[in-house]
Amino acid sequence: MKGEHVAGPIGIGPGGTRSLLLTSGETPMILADAIPHLVWMADAEGSIFWFNRRWYEYTGTSPEEMVGWGWQSVHDPAELPRVLEEYRAGLARGARFEMLFPLRGADGKFRRFLTRVEPFLDEHDATVRWVGTNTDVTLQVEAERALREETRRLDTLNRVAGLLTAELDLEKLVQAVTDASVALAGAQFGAFFHNVEREGGEAYTLYTLSGASRDDFAGFPMPRNTPIFGPTFRGERVVRYDDVLADPDYGTMAPYFGLPSGHLPVRSYLAAPVVARCGEVLGGIFLAHGEPGQFTAEAERLIVGVAAQAAIAIDNARLFQEAKRELAERQRAEEQQRLLLNELNHRVKNTLATVHSIATQTLQTAVHPQAFADAFVARLLALSHAHDLLNGGGWQGAWLRAVLERALAPHGGAEDGRLVLEGENVWLAPQVALAFGMAFHELVTNAAKYGALSTAQGRVTVSWRREPGEGGAQLRLLWVEEGGPPVRRPARRGFGSKLIERGLSYQLRGEASLTFAPEGVRCEVSMMLPDAP
Amino acid sequence: MSTTSPAAGPAVLVAEDEALVMMLIEETLIDHGFRMVGPASRVAEALELAATQRPDAAVLDIHLDGEEVFPVVELLAAKGVPFLFLTGYGREGLRGRWSEAPVMQKPFAPDELVRCLGQLLAPSP
Numbered sequence: 001m002k003g004e005h006v007a008g009p010i011g012i013g014p015g016g017t018r019s020l021l022l023t024s025g026e027t028p029m030i031l032a033d034a035i036p037h038l039v040w041m042a043d044a045e046g047s048i049f050w051f052n053r054r055w056y057e058y059t060g061t062s063p064e065e066m067v068g069w070g071w072q073s074v075h076d077p078a079e080l081p082r083v084l085e086e087y088r089a090g091l092a093r094g095a096r097f098e099m100l101f102p103l104r105g106a107d108g109k110f111r112r113f114l115t116r117v118e119p120f121l122d123e124h125d126a127t128v129r130w131v132g133t134n135t136d137v138t139l140q141v142e143a144e145r146a147l148r149e150e151t152r153r154l155d156t157l158n159r160v161a162g163l164l165t166a167e168l169d170l171e172k173l174v175q176a177v178t179d180a181s182v183a184l185a186g187a188q189f190g191a192f193f194h195n196v197e198r199e200g201g202e203a204y205t206l207y208t209l210s211g212a213s214r215d216d217f218a219g220f221p222m223p224r225n226t227p228i229f230g231p232t233f234r235g236e237r238v239v240r241y242d243d244v245l246a247d248p249d250y251g252t253m254a255p256y257f258g259l260p261s262g263h264l265p266v267r268s269y270l271a272a273p274v275v276a277r278c279g280e281v282l283g284g285i286f287l288a289h290g291e292p293g294q295f296t297a298e299a300e301r302l303i304v305g306v307a308a309q310a311a312i313a314i315d316n317a318r319l320f321q322e323a324k325r326e327l328a329e330r331q332r333a334e335e336q337q338r339l340l341l342n343e344l345n346h347r348v349k350n351t352l353a354t355v356h357s358i359a360t361q362t363l364q365t366a367v368h369p370q371a372f373a374d375a376f377v378a379r380l381l382a383l384s385h386a387h388d389l390l391n392g393g394g395w396q397g398a399w400l401r402a403v404l405e406r407a408l409a410p411h412g413g414a415e416d417g418r419l420v421l422e423g424e425n426v427w428l429a430p431q432v433a434l435a436f437g438m439a440f441h442e443l444v445t446n447a448a449k450y451g452a453l454s455t456a457q458g459r460v461t462v463s464w465r466r467e468p469g470e471g472g473a474q475l476r477l478l479w480v481e482e483g484g485p486p487v488r489r490p491a492r493r494g495f496g497s498k499l500i501e502r503g504l505s506y507q508l509r510g511e512a513s514l515t516f517a518p519e520g521v522r523c524e525v526s527m528m529l530p531d532a533p
Numbered sequence: 534m535s536t537t538s539p540a541a542g543p544a545v546l547v548a549e550d551e552a553l554v555m556m557l558i559e560e561t562l563i564d565h566g567f568r569m570v571g572p573a574s575r576v577a578e579a580l581e582l583a584a585t586q587r588p589d590a591a592v593l594d595i596h597l598d599g600e601e602v603f604p605v606v607e608l609l610a611a612k613g614v615p616f617l618f619l620t621g622y623g624r625e626g627l628r629g630r631w632s633e634a635p636v637m638q639k640p641f642a643p644d645e646l647v648r649c650l651g652q653l654l655a656p657s658p
Binding site: 342345347349350354361431435504506507509 | 550551552553554555556557560572574620621622623625626638639640641643
């Protein structure tokens with residue numbers, strides 16, 4: 001019975017329809033041969049005894065090869081066990097069932113078929129035949145796969161976009177861009193290079209890697225403005241090579257003429273510039289694969305999309321960081337201002353306390369209100385002049401000579417030869433400079449009233465020098481008056497004496513002594529200098 | 534105060550790095566029968582004085598030659614020596630556990646300093 005069916009396909013030849021009167025039994029056979037599907041029939045046990053012509057055409061087999069269970073030879077061995085299992089299970093159930101499997105064509109290529117298997121029953125409802133119809137669904141399966149792939153990529157792209165727009169940390173952002181690019185394009189590794197023009201160079205800073213470690217790049221210089229990298233760093237266009245080694249531009253530049261030896265292998269290459277809204281090229285996404293032909297036009301489109309998203313996100317992150325920096329800067333400035341105001345207030349209060357002290361002590365020695373006013377104002381001015389000097393130097397300190405010159409200025413200064421200043425450059429701390437300024441004011445005022453500067457012949461010599469001493473350098477200063485009227489020791493200790501012997505020595509943490517020798521007043525000062533240059 | 538003799542009056546430790554201000558404090562103290570311990574213009578000096586002397590009270594500037602006087606305060610407090618701050622910063626210059634301590638703002642009225650010292654030295658009720 002089997003042979004009868006297998007042997008006699010009543011066909012339609014290439015030449016046209018054979019004009020026949022068909023028996024009622026032949027009609028289904030002709031139909032079965034005319035349709036584009038593969039059709040077969042099996043007995044109740046599932047053993048196939050007939051295939052239509054299309055089957056033989058597609059598989060390139062002969063009826064002899066197919067007899068019984070011979071059909072298994074055109075199946076994919078990897079899928080055959082599953083197919084057999086499904087087939088047997090279907091038969092056992094005794095109802096219509098479907099299967100999906102690949103079949104090898106005459107050209108050796110597999111195509112996927114959807115197979116529908118239908119039982120035919122006798123009058124007692126027993127299965128006597130199984131009829132199978134295999135429909136080629138390769139295109140549908142491909143389309144579905146492509147659609148799924150496209151959906152997956154769109155999902156990824158959307159997820160990346162969401163991720164990127166939410167990320168304001170620049171470093172994390174760039175890492176996310178790199179990771180997403182590698183995943184979307186199917187690269188082996190990828191990098192984001194920051195566009196940083198170094199002075200005189202074309203070096204680019206490595207920013208982030210994905211699929212490779214920094215060690216893989218250690219020892220290699222940054223990519224340079226070669227014909228292959230250039231268009232990316234200039235923000236011109238996306239660059240895609242199926243095989244970078246085959247490109248005529250590859251390896252044209254010294255010193256490496258291509259990839260440095262030991263570099264990760266790169267054949268497939270895809271790079272897209274990341275360009276900010278303002279046109280600034282922020283950097284580039286660089287993707288690589290060790291095999292040629294790995295990056296599709298689709299991947300290129302995706303990476304261009306990611307690059308656009310990245311540009312916006314990086315722009316935003318930069319703006320955010322700038323805003324944060326600005327805010328912090330403003331807070332710092334406000335804090336600075338507060339501290340300055342505090343410090344200013346402190347200084348004013350301290351100065352007032354100093355003035356208070358000057359007033360109190362001037363009052364003790366003043367014989368009448370006018371004398372008090374004159375002396376007090378002169379001292380106030382001396383203090384003020386010393387302040388001016390310090391102010392000019394940002395309250396860092398002052399040179400000793402400048403302090404002297406400022407204090408002596410109201411009495412002719414050093415120009416007329418009656419005031420001689422001899423000494424090297426010595427830098428004084430602010431409080432020390434103030435104390436010296438006040439002390440010199442007392443000395444020169446006294447000299448002008450009673451001492452060497454009260455006559456035409458008298459003169460004052462101020463000399464100082466730095467001396468090495470125990471525990472550091474010492475300043476020794478000598479104020480010597482000569483040629484004035486004979487000096488008489490004052491009956492009572494005045495403010496000047498007190499200011500020098502008590503105040504100056506205290507402020508200097510040194511010694512200050514005043515001698516009323518008959519030939520002229522002498523003042524000796526010694527103090528430690530903080531740091532000898 | 535049982536005597537007006539400066540040598541025998543209550544001893545007041547003075548920490549002040551501005552010479553002219555120190556001189557005014559010194560004068561105020563002497564004029565009112567106190568004895569000055571110090572003065573100290575640095576924290577190290579003030580610590581030395583606080584450790585070796587037994588002052589009855591202390592008048593302290595907060596910043597001495599760029600250093601804060603608080604270690605001296607700790608030592609004085611541990612010894613039960615009453616003190617007051619005399620500072621250009623006023624109360625704003627005080628921090629932490631000392632923010633409620635007696636404080637006088639520079640410039641100061643000498644009479645006020647004397648009054649405050651009197652309060653510090655008065656026996657606790």
